[in-house]
Amino acid sequence: MDDVQSTIPGPRPGDGPAPEPIRWFGTSWVERGAGYWARRVLVALGALAAAAVGALLLRFAVAGVTMSEAGGFVNLLLVGAIAICSCLAAVRTWKVLTEGRDSLTGWMAEDRSLGAVWIIGGVGALAAYFFRSLVEAPGEGVRRAAHERAVAAHLRRRDARAGRPGGKPGRKRR
Numbered sequence: 001m002d003d004v005q006s007t008i009p010g011p012r013p014g015d016g017p018a019p020e021p022i023r024w025f026g027t028s029w030v031e032r033g034a035g036y037w038a039r040r041v042l043v044a045l046g047a048l049a050a051a052a053v054g055a056l057l058l059r060f061a062v063a064g065v066t067m068s069e070a071g072g073f074v075n076l077l078l079v080g081a082i083a084i085c086s087c088l089a090a091v092r093t094w095k096v097l098t099e100g101r102d103s104l105t106g107w108m109a110e111d112r113s114l115g116a117v118w119i120i121g122g123v124g125a126l127a128a129y130f131f132r133s134l135v136e137a138p139g140e141g142v143r144r145a146a147h148e149r150a151v152a153a154h155l156r157r158r159d160a161r162a163g164r165p166g167g168k169p170g171r172k173r174r
Contacts, residue, residue, distance in 0.1 A: 016151050016154040016155070016158075017147070017150040017154055019143065020143050020146070022137055022139050022140060022143060024039055024042075024043050024137075025039055025043075025137045029137045029143065029144070030144075030147070039137070040133060040136075043129075043133045043138070044130055047126050047127075047129040047130035047133060048126075050126050051123050051126035051127050054122050054123040054126060055123050058082055058123060061078075062075070062079060062082070065078050081120070082120060082121075084121075085117045085118075085121035085124070086120075086122075087124055088117055088121055089120075089121025089123075089124040089128075090121070090124030090125060090128040091108075091124075092104070092108045092118070093125040093132075094128045094131075094132065096139075097128070097129070097132045097141075098141060098142070100139075100146075
C-alpha cells in the first residue's frame with residue numbers, strides 16, 4: 001500500500017490540505033498533468049457546441065414568434081430580451097469563474113428570483129465558459145488561489161508547531 005501511495009502524484013494524506021476538484025478536471029489542474037490539456041480542449045469545444053445548439057434553439061423560438069405575425073415591435077422586444085439576458089448571464093458566469101461565487105453581490109447573487117434570466121441567457125453563460133476555458137480550466141484561478149492560501153496557512157501552522165511539540169507560545173508549564 002505504501003508503494004502504491006508513493007507513486008501517486010500530488011498531495012498525500014498528511015501533507016496538507018487537498019485541492020478541491022473542478023468539474024471535468026478533478027484535481028489534475030494542480031500540476032496540469034494527466035490529460036489536463038486534452039480536457040481543456042474538450043471542455044472548450046463542448047461549451048462552444050452547447051452554445052451553438054442553444055443559439056439555434058433561441059433562433060427557432062424567435063422564428064416561431066415571427067411566424068405568429070405578432071408584429072415587429074414584439075420581435076424587437078424578444079430579441080432585445082434574449083440579448084440582455086445573454087449579456088447578464090455572460091458577465092455573471094465570467095465573474096464566478098474568475099473571482100468565485102462568494103464575490104457575487106447584488107443582482108448577480110440572485111439565483112432563484114432571476115432564474116429565468118439565467119436560463120434565457122444560457123448561451124451567454126456558455127460563451128463565457130468557452131472563452132474562460134481558452135485561458136485556464138474554468139474556475140482554476142479561484143481554486144488555485146484558495147489552495148495556495150490553504151497550503152501557506154498549513155505550512156505556517158506546521159512551522160509554528162515545530163520545536164515546541166506540546167506547548168503553546170507564551171505559556172510556561174508548571
